[in-house]
Amino acid sequence: MNKLAKKEKFDVATGEMRNWQGRKEWFFNRDDTDHYEAYYEGPYKRQEVWQKKTLEGLIKSDPRVNTLLEFGCGTTRFTRWWHEIGIEATGGDISPFMLAQGVQLFDGDLVLADSHHMPFKDHSFDALAFVTTFEYYKNPVQVIREAVRVGKYGIIFGMMNRNTPKLIRRRVQQAFGKNNYYVTANFYTPASLKALIAEALPDRDYTIQWNATGLPKWFPKQQWKVPYGDFFGFHVKLNDVE
Template identity: 25%
Template structure:
């Protein structure tokens, strides 16, 4: 997986949330959380695994809504941030953080109802293998996001620290077919790429986001969106 050493650095973990989800990045955080909740609720007593859970943005939220959650990440520093976040939210009893490799999940077949992976597949060197492993441990649902090849993100992708894997809709469709997953829904969003939102104040980001939504609802919106949220079911 791309960027393993970078993500495991202590200083990256300490600054991760502030750099990505402060200022205009708060808009991204809210949208991603809404996409996840719309796909996986209701959550009461469901068993959920999050791949590449990082600092626990989603795991803490999901546990707070009644699920039993496991967050898995390769970074010990990120996991420590997640544990502190879970304690502060009072959900440590419903949430376990494990260090592990997403390519070799330490769980039996069909162990979870739902498996999610946000901000993960753009770093995957072998997306089919990772998705197959997620499919193995899920009895019902897999939710993930991708950055889109034909979008504004492709313009600056080369400048990112480890780059990103960008996907076309047809490529993801092939991945789903190969891993025996059925598409339930896909939502496309953010004509303006994430990087711009993160770098500007909330007031300005909110104005740009309003225009972004209008374009996104137009006939060209699906073709220009930089992000897609995929909700799939196990066949």
């Protein structure tokens, strides 16, 4: 039995991961994971379109990125899309319920693993991606360091923004047990994520670009470089590698 298996115990009957991060997570609950794809196909469809436009504009600014590992890939919603824009993507996730759907929807490679201990050699991919999953890591500094070990040229983040009026709705839903997705989430802003990157990578040379979206449908702009909106894309481009 490897170290990861010893540390983490999964109860197949209840769908509960015990001891991983010391808390229950929605992505080990089939009542939540079984509806994930339907959520994107329904009320979240318009937001998804703009999220993808935002992430594509950032990742395409670095022509060195041809391969990518998306951790927290879930049902492979975005993993499939990376291929659509010409990037060869692999997915990783720690939820067997999410990956069980992913293998039915995605023809590429998938791995069941913990983002804090990625089972890949140094520089196995050109970049790492986290799309609305980084918010759930209790040790984000360790995850960032793992990401730049495995991803040679940097990291692309798609983040649920703390700077949004919907934060109040999220927390009210959470308080009344109406939305399990946000119970353990730690929401970031571009500024707080930038500070975290600086803490994790004090000796690296990198450039940061970001863009926000998730604005109301009636708003005259749907992307802007102002740190407000439901979602922001954040690209850390490493400059100290050949």
